Amino acid sequence: xxxxxIVVLSGAGISAESGLATFRGAEGLWEGHNIYxxxxxxxxxxxxxxxxxxYNMRRRDVRSVRPNLAHEALVELERHYEVTIITQNxxxxxxxxxxxxxxxxxxxxxxxRSTAKxxxxxxxxxxxxxxxxxxPLGSQLRPHVVWFGESVPEIFKAGRMAESADILIxxxxxxxxxxxxxxxxxxxxxxSVYVVNPEIPEAVNRPGxxxxxxxxxxxxxxxxxxxxxxx
Ligand code: NAD
Numbered sequence: 001x002x003x004x005x006i007v008v009l010s011g012a013g014i015s016a017e018s019g020l021a022t023f024r025g026a027e028g029l030w031e032g033h034n035i036y037x038x039x040x041x042x043x044x045x046x047x048x049x050x051x052x053x054x055y056n057m058r059r060r061d062v063r064s065v066r067p068n069l070a071h072e073a074l075v076e077l078e079r080h081y082e083v084t085i086i087t088q089n090x091x092x093x094x095x096x097x098x099x100x101x102x103x104x105x106x107x108x109x110x111x112x113r114s115t116a117k118x119x120x121x122x123x124x125x126x127x128x129x130x131x132x133x134x135x136p137l138g139s140q141l142r143p144h145v146v147w148f149g150e151s152v153p154e155i156f157k158a159g160r161m162a163e164s165a166d167i168l169i170x171x172x173x174x175x176x177x178x179x180x181x182x183x184x185x186x187x188x189x190x191x192s193v194y195v196v197n198p199e200i201p202e203a204v205n206r207p208g209x210x211x212x213x214x215x216x217x218x219x220x221x222x223x224x225x226x227x228x229x230x231x
Contacts, residue, residue, distance in 0.1 A: 003081070003231065007165035007190075008074060009183055010087045010094070013172025013197060014216045018065040018093060022172075031058070040148045048140070049131055055143040056128040058090075059109050063126070067097035070171065070196075070216035073224040075099050080231035081167070086158045088173060088180050090145050103161065105154050105180050111144035155179045162186040169223070171196040172216050175203045196220050 012022035023030035030038065031054075037043050038054040075098040077083050084101045085094050090109040094102045107113075114120035114135035121144055122135065133141045146152055158180075162168070168187040175181040184204060187193065194210045195201070196219040205211065212219040 004166040005164060006077060006081045006083045006167045006169060006227070007161050007187065008083065008085045008169045008171065009162075009173060009180070010085060010089060010171050011173025011175075011180075012089060013174075014070050014087075014220075015065075015068075015089055015091055015093050016172065017070065017215060017217045018068045020061055020065055020091060020093075022174075031061075035148065039145070041150060044142065044147070048142075052129050052131060052143075055109060055145070059124070059128065059143075062091045062093075062109055065091075065093070067093045068217050070220040071097035071099070073221040077224050077227065080228050084161045086161060086180075086183060088177065103154050103158050105146070105152055105158055107143070107145035109143060109145060112141040113144040115139045115142050152179055158183055159186050163189065165190045167191070167227070168193045169196065169220075170194070170204060171220060173197070173201070174199075175201040194223055196223065 016022055021031055023035060033054060038051055044051050071093050074085060078100060085099050086103045086105060087094055088106050090107055092108065092110055110124055112122045112124055112129050114137060116135065116137050116139035120135055129141050129143060135141055162183040163186050165187045168190040170184060181203060192210065194212060195204045196212045196214060196216055198213060198215055200211050200213055212223060
Protein backbone atom coordinates (compact mmCIF):
# COMPACT_ATOMS: atom_id res chain seq x y z
CA UNK A 1 0.00 0.00 0.00
CA UNK A 2 1.24 3.51 -0.83
CA UNK A 3 1.47 5.17 2.56
CA UNK A 4 2.55 8.76 2.35
CA UNK A 5 1.97 11.64 0.01
CA ILE A 6 4.95 13.37 -1.59
CA VAL A 7 4.58 16.73 -3.30
CA VAL A 8 7.43 17.88 -5.53
CA LEU A 9 7.83 21.55 -6.46
CA SER A 10 10.10 21.70 -9.50
CA GLY A 11 11.61 24.58 -11.44
CA ALA A 12 13.80 25.27 -14.45
CA GLY A 13 16.87 23.75 -12.72
CA ILE A 14 15.52 20.19 -13.02
CA SER A 15 15.58 20.54 -16.82
CA ALA A 16 18.99 22.26 -16.95
CA GLU A 17 20.92 19.00 -17.28
CA SER A 18 18.66 18.03 -20.18
CA GLY A 19 19.97 21.15 -21.95
CA LEU A 20 17.23 23.74 -21.29
CA ALA A 21 18.50 27.06 -19.95
CA THR A 22 17.22 28.48 -16.65
CA PHE A 23 16.97 32.23 -16.54
CA ARG A 24 17.85 33.48 -13.08
CA GLY A 25 21.34 32.03 -13.46
CA ALA A 26 22.08 34.25 -16.44
CA GLU A 27 21.45 37.60 -14.70
CA GLY A 28 17.73 37.58 -15.32
CA LEU A 29 18.07 36.87 -19.01
CA TRP A 30 16.28 33.97 -20.66
CA GLU A 31 18.27 32.75 -23.70
CA GLY A 32 19.67 36.28 -24.14
CA HIS A 33 16.33 38.07 -23.75
CA ASN A 34 15.19 40.33 -20.96
CA ILE A 35 12.12 38.49 -19.67
CA TYR A 36 10.05 41.69 -19.75
CA UNK A 37 10.59 41.89 -23.53
CA UNK A 38 9.22 38.40 -24.16
CA UNK A 39 7.21 37.10 -21.19
CA UNK A 40 4.71 39.80 -20.22
CA UNK A 41 1.30 40.92 -21.57
CA UNK A 42 2.97 44.27 -22.42
CA UNK A 43 5.55 42.47 -24.57
CA UNK A 44 2.70 40.73 -26.39
CA UNK A 45 0.92 44.06 -26.99
CA UNK A 46 4.12 45.79 -28.16
CA UNK A 47 5.67 43.11 -30.35
CA UNK A 48 3.65 39.88 -30.71
CA UNK A 49 5.91 38.72 -33.53
CA UNK A 50 9.00 38.80 -31.27
CA UNK A 51 7.10 36.99 -28.50
CA UNK A 52 5.91 34.27 -30.89
CA UNK A 53 9.40 33.90 -32.37
CA UNK A 54 10.90 33.59 -28.87
CA TYR A 55 8.44 30.85 -27.81
CA ASN A 56 8.75 29.08 -31.17
CA MET A 57 12.49 28.78 -30.46
CA ARG A 58 11.90 27.61 -26.88
CA ARG A 59 9.40 25.02 -28.20
CA ARG A 60 12.03 23.70 -30.62
CA ASP A 61 14.51 23.50 -27.73
CA VAL A 62 12.01 21.46 -25.69
CA ARG A 63 11.34 19.06 -28.55
CA SER A 64 15.06 18.51 -29.06
CA VAL A 65 15.89 17.39 -25.49
CA ARG A 66 15.06 14.37 -23.36
CA PRO A 67 14.12 13.79 -19.73
CA ASN A 68 17.14 13.27 -17.45
CA LEU A 69 17.95 11.11 -14.41
CA ALA A 70 16.17 13.55 -12.08
CA HIS A 71 12.87 13.40 -13.99
CA GLU A 72 13.22 9.62 -14.11
CA ALA A 73 13.92 9.31 -10.38
CA LEU A 74 10.59 11.00 -9.61
CA VAL A 75 8.77 8.42 -11.72
CA GLU A 76 10.38 5.64 -9.68
CA LEU A 77 9.05 7.27 -6.49
CA GLU A 78 5.47 6.60 -7.64
CA ARG A 79 5.95 2.88 -6.97
CA HIS A 80 6.26 3.62 -3.24
CA TYR A 81 4.43 6.88 -2.58
CA GLU A 82 1.51 8.91 -3.83
CA VAL A 83 3.36 11.59 -5.81
CA THR A 84 2.13 14.89 -7.21
CA ILE A 85 4.50 17.14 -9.12
CA ILE A 86 3.81 20.86 -9.16
CA THR A 87 6.09 22.30 -11.82
CA GLN A 88 6.85 25.86 -12.82
CA ASN A 89 8.30 24.46 -16.03
CA UNK A 90 6.54 24.86 -19.32
CA UNK A 91 8.37 21.88 -20.85
CA UNK A 92 6.86 18.38 -20.92
CA UNK A 93 9.87 16.47 -19.54
CA UNK A 94 8.08 15.20 -16.39
CA UNK A 95 5.33 13.71 -18.56
CA UNK A 96 7.76 12.27 -21.10
CA UNK A 97 9.71 10.61 -18.27
CA UNK A 98 6.43 8.99 -17.16
CA UNK A 99 5.18 10.96 -14.13
CA UNK A 100 1.42 10.54 -13.89
CA UNK A 101 0.31 13.55 -11.83
CA UNK A 102 1.77 16.85 -13.02
CA UNK A 103 0.31 20.29 -12.37
CA UNK A 104 1.77 22.99 -14.66
CA UNK A 105 1.58 26.25 -12.74
CA UNK A 106 2.89 28.35 -15.61
CA UNK A 107 1.35 26.56 -18.57
CA UNK A 108 2.66 24.25 -21.28
CA UNK A 109 4.68 25.47 -24.23
CA UNK A 110 3.52 22.65 -26.52
CA UNK A 111 -0.02 24.04 -26.37
CA UNK A 112 -1.54 27.19 -27.84
CA ARG A 113 -4.32 29.21 -26.26
CA SER A 114 -7.06 31.35 -27.77
CA THR A 115 -6.72 35.08 -27.02
CA ALA A 116 -10.54 35.25 -26.92
CA LYS A 117 -11.21 32.30 -24.60
CA UNK A 118 -8.32 31.38 -22.25
CA UNK A 119 -9.58 27.84 -21.63
CA UNK A 120 -9.64 27.06 -25.36
CA UNK A 121 -6.39 25.10 -25.76
CA UNK A 122 -4.88 23.52 -28.85
CA UNK A 123 -2.15 20.87 -28.93
CA UNK A 124 0.50 22.14 -31.30
CA UNK A 125 2.07 18.81 -32.19
CA UNK A 126 5.13 19.73 -34.23
CA UNK A 127 3.81 23.15 -35.28
CA UNK A 128 4.89 26.70 -34.36
CA UNK A 129 2.54 29.63 -33.78
CA UNK A 130 2.69 32.45 -36.33
CA UNK A 131 0.97 35.82 -36.45
CA UNK A 132 -2.36 35.15 -38.21
CA UNK A 133 -2.81 31.64 -36.76
CA UNK A 134 -6.32 31.65 -35.32
CA UNK A 135 -8.40 29.61 -32.89
CA PRO A 136 -11.75 28.13 -34.06
CA LEU A 137 -13.43 31.34 -32.77
CA GLY A 138 -11.28 33.43 -35.11
CA SER A 139 -8.91 35.07 -32.63
CA GLN A 140 -5.10 35.02 -32.69
CA LEU A 141 -3.42 32.08 -30.94
CA ARG A 142 -0.84 32.74 -28.23
CA PRO A 143 1.47 30.41 -26.30
CA HIS A 144 -0.27 28.63 -23.38
CA VAL A 145 2.13 30.08 -20.82
CA VAL A 146 1.54 32.31 -17.82
CA TRP A 147 3.40 35.57 -18.33
CA PHE A 148 4.73 37.81 -15.55
CA GLY A 149 1.84 39.88 -14.22
CA GLU A 150 -0.81 37.33 -15.23
CA SER A 151 -2.87 35.28 -12.80
CA VAL A 152 -1.96 31.68 -12.05
CA PRO A 153 -5.23 29.71 -12.14
CA GLU A 154 -3.62 26.39 -11.13
CA ILE A 155 -2.30 27.86 -7.86
CA PHE A 156 -5.50 26.93 -5.95
CA LYS A 157 -5.26 23.25 -6.85
CA ALA A 158 -1.50 23.33 -6.19
CA GLY A 159 -2.08 24.99 -2.81
CA ARG A 160 -4.48 22.21 -1.74
CA MET A 161 -1.90 19.61 -2.82
CA ALA A 162 0.90 21.34 -0.88
CA GLU A 163 -1.28 21.55 2.25
CA SER A 164 -1.85 17.81 2.15
CA ALA A 165 1.82 16.82 1.66
CA ASP A 166 3.56 14.53 4.16
CA ILE A 167 6.88 15.11 2.41
CA LEU A 168 7.86 18.11 0.23
CA ILE A 169 10.73 18.06 -2.27
CA UNK A 170 11.78 21.40 -3.77
CA UNK A 171 14.09 20.97 -6.75
CA UNK A 172 15.69 23.33 -9.26
CA UNK A 173 13.83 26.50 -8.36
CA UNK A 174 15.17 29.86 -7.19
CA UNK A 175 11.84 30.46 -5.36
CA UNK A 176 11.96 33.97 -6.78
CA UNK A 177 8.61 33.77 -8.60
CA UNK A 178 5.33 34.14 -6.68
CA UNK A 179 2.82 32.69 -6.01
CA UNK A 180 4.74 29.45 -6.71
CA UNK A 181 7.32 30.18 -3.99
CA UNK A 182 4.52 30.45 -1.40
CA UNK A 183 3.75 26.74 -1.82
CA UNK A 184 6.68 25.93 0.47
CA UNK A 185 4.97 27.65 3.40
CA UNK A 186 1.64 26.10 2.43
CA UNK A 187 3.11 22.64 3.09
CA UNK A 188 2.69 23.08 6.85
CA UNK A 189 1.83 19.49 7.63
CA UNK A 190 4.88 18.04 5.84
CA UNK A 191 7.09 16.27 8.37
CA SER A 192 10.10 16.45 6.02
CA VAL A 193 11.13 19.10 3.50
CA TYR A 194 14.06 18.47 1.12
CA VAL A 195 15.67 21.06 -1.15
CA VAL A 196 17.88 19.94 -4.06
CA ASN A 197 19.79 22.81 -5.64
CA PRO A 198 23.51 23.60 -6.12
CA GLU A 199 22.67 27.12 -4.88
CA ILE A 200 20.30 26.86 -1.93
CA PRO A 201 17.71 29.67 -2.14
CA GLU A 202 17.74 32.02 0.88
CA ALA A 203 14.03 31.38 1.57
CA VAL A 204 14.66 27.72 2.48
CA ASN A 205 18.13 28.02 4.02
CA ARG A 206 16.89 27.37 7.55
CA PRO A 207 17.07 24.76 10.30
CA GLY A 208 14.78 21.77 9.95
CA UNK A 209 14.97 21.70 6.14
CA UNK A 210 17.14 18.99 4.56
CA UNK A 211 19.47 20.83 2.18
CA UNK A 212 21.01 18.83 -0.66
CA UNK A 213 23.46 21.20 -2.32
CA UNK A 214 23.82 19.26 -5.56
CA UNK A 215 22.48 19.25 -9.08
CA UNK A 216 19.15 17.54 -9.69
CA UNK A 217 20.70 14.60 -11.56
CA UNK A 218 23.08 13.85 -8.73
CA UNK A 219 21.02 14.73 -5.61
CA UNK A 220 17.55 13.56 -6.62
CA UNK A 221 18.26 9.91 -7.54
CA UNK A 222 20.05 9.51 -4.19
CA UNK A 223 17.21 11.14 -2.26
CA UNK A 224 14.74 8.87 -4.05
CA UNK A 225 16.77 5.80 -3.03
CA UNK A 226 16.67 7.00 0.60
CA UNK A 227 12.93 7.62 0.51
CA UNK A 228 12.28 4.22 -1.10
CA UNK A 229 14.20 2.56 1.73
CA UNK A 230 11.96 4.35 4.27
CA UNK A 231 8.65 3.58 2.50
P1 NAD B 1 14.98 29.98 -12.14
O1 NAD B 1 15.59 30.06 -13.52
O2 NAD B 1 14.55 31.24 -11.48
O3 NAD B 1 16.01 29.27 -11.16
C1 NAD B 1 16.66 28.10 -11.51
C2 NAD B 1 17.13 27.43 -10.24
O4 NAD B 1 17.66 26.17 -10.60
C3 NAD B 1 18.24 28.19 -9.51
O5 NAD B 1 17.96 28.20 -8.12
C4 NAD B 1 19.49 27.36 -9.79
O6 NAD B 1 20.42 27.38 -8.70
C5 NAD B 1 18.89 25.98 -9.95
N1 NAD B 1 19.68 25.08 -10.78
C6 NAD B 1 20.47 25.37 -11.84
N2 NAD B 1 21.00 24.24 -12.35
C7 NAD B 1 20.50 23.23 -11.60
C8 NAD B 1 20.67 21.82 -11.63
N3 NAD B 1 21.44 21.23 -12.55
N4 NAD B 1 20.02 21.07 -10.72
C9 NAD B 1 19.23 21.67 -9.78
N5 NAD B 1 19.03 22.99 -9.69
C10 NAD B 1 19.67 23.76 -10.60
O7 NAD B 1 13.82 28.94 -12.26
P2 NAD B 1 12.38 28.90 -11.61
O8 NAD B 1 12.48 29.11 -10.14
O9 NAD B 1 11.73 27.67 -12.15
O10 NAD B 1 11.59 30.16 -12.21
C11 NAD B 1 11.73 30.34 -13.60
C12 NAD B 1 10.49 30.64 -14.40
O11 NAD B 1 10.96 30.54 -15.75
C13 NAD B 1 9.38 29.65 -14.29
O12 NAD B 1 8.23 30.39 -14.21
C14 NAD B 1 9.36 28.88 -15.63
O13 NAD B 1 8.07 28.86 -16.19
C15 NAD B 1 10.25 29.65 -16.56
N6 NAD B 1 11.26 28.78 -17.25
C16 NAD B 1 10.94 27.49 -17.60
C17 NAD B 1 11.88 26.66 -18.21
C18 NAD B 1 11.48 25.24 -18.56
O14 NAD B 1 10.29 24.96 -18.72
N7 NAD B 1 12.42 24.29 -18.67
C19 NAD B 1 13.14 27.15 -18.48
C20 NAD B 1 13.46 28.49 -18.13
C21 NAD B 1 12.50 29.29 -17.52
